[in-house]
Amino acid sequence: MRLASFSLDGSDCVGVEKHDGSLAIIDGVASMLELICMGNTGFAKTQAALSAGKTVRDEDITWHPPVTRPGKICGVAMNNSASNERKISAPDHPAFFLKPASCLVGHGGAIRIRTYFGSAHPEPELAVVIGKKTKDIDAADAMDSIFGYTICNDITGNGMRAEDMFHYWALYADPDNPGELLRREQHLSYAARYKGTDTFGCLGPMLVTADEIPDPDDLAVSCSVGGEVVAEDSTRYYNYKVVELVSYISQFMTLEPGDIISCGTAFKPSRGRKSIHSANFQKVAGPVSVSIEGLGTLVNEVIVEDRDIGQWRLN
């Protein structure tokens, strides 16, 4: 099933795509999260909508992110084998960051880039939507925790990324004498601003249920900006498979229905073509679109706002 969240005449709706491509409203469901948690009841309501639901016209709706308020959005860092040759040292497991629900926009929404953000670029990614509470799941069993998939354009402010770094002397307890502290030279960086700024999470258009995607680890991905292709890749080049990511994260965090895991950037440029890294939204006009095989195409315009940061210091 291909599900969507949207508003129509000011009301929030959940809908399902019919076989003719039109979108029908699922009655009695207030949000996608509610539908996910309903289980078989939700399935029955969706079936009813497929056969007799009221259809809406594309031009009458405003798309929302398929899950409007996920409890958490985990983004997996550097999960593309194309980035491996650039790693000098790296963990031997997935590393990830969080994006806040407040950064999400749906299909057709605007990515708003302010002058003071510095450079920012798109990152086309497969996103997993969790279907049930999941903790300590083995990879072999993790597919059961996946409700479906959608597309995430994980907008990244690489200008802010380069600013929010610390090179410092970290304190650690001396292993031989835990009462004493040792200093260790360390680099830390913080992702909240460069990954979580408003409109930096485009999600959608649809949530496609897992049964429709037999192999999430072999989906073609492409991204274009202003009509020019900047990435042509596949989820087959992820270092870690989808179920491995679900399993790994669940060893640390409880995954909950509606949680999102954005699996990492599929960014491989074809030889001689532009890349996502050269698609700086400060200079390159949109719209930006991301297509994933079986999931559709997520399109967002880019609006550059010429403004300075406000008076955040006292005095």
Added chain:
Amino acid sequence: MRLASFSLDGSDCVGVEKHDGSLAIIDGVASMLELICMGNTGFAKTQAALSAGKTVRDEDITWHPPVTRPGKICGVAMNNSASNERKISAPDHPAFFLKPASCLVGHGGAIRIRTYFGSAHPEPELAVVIGKKTKDIDAADAMDSIFGYTICNDITGNGMRAEDMFHYWALYADPDNPGELLRREQHLSYAARYKGTDTFGCLGPMLVTADEIPDPDDLAVSCSVGGEVVAEDSTRYYNYKVVELVSYISQFMTLEPGDIISCGTAFKPSRGRKSIHSANFQKVAGPVSVSIEGLGTLVNEVIVEDRDIGQWRLN
């Protein structure tokens, strides 16, 4: 007012502390977030509870985090002047990370540390609770956006922190020739695991409304582990004042009612005493308590679980 979220006989409640120290249930309020959003209606309901609300006994309730499901939790990095001399290079603005709502535990809840987490330590912090939707607020006006304050023990897995680092060649567009890419040696690290693992966010016990805390930038903070003091500090040593943090974050992210900003670690050890960095939960028994002037004392036990990570790789 001193507000709390808790469960009683399996029901979630919001309460207010009476003048005699007992806790009274606020009727007709399902959650703290609802109370925050109610404005004057919530104030009237709280006043009614103060004069005639049913009181509960401490031993009958289970404390929840004051806000059980904040939309986002921002944690400010290295905001203590005591860390400044250890910085080799650092941004000249606040840097921050996100913690997920799923990591929260309330007063009296357990911090669960597994063997494979490596070392982890407490970080005592003042936490701001946002009262209204806030974007692009100047620091001079930001106090209006603060509903109140609570205590955050921002548990930090410094073992995982040291693992989730990348030293790599980042790609940036060549400023002189944006179609070409330059490689720049860079260090990135990712905080989701070491800051967001389940039970790594202790919050509470109460949410104290802003009117009761005339100067949040001058509050004594202390932390003890197993009865031994590991930090004695004050919010006066934060590099950035509370309203500056609210203002700064709002230039990037929309702050929403119930959102939390944990303002940074108050970790200064007294001379000759232990420090938070030597309080490795793998080796030092709890409980851990954090006290902040005017806000109370947040106490959490520490449970070490001897277990290996599950089978997160296929094959």
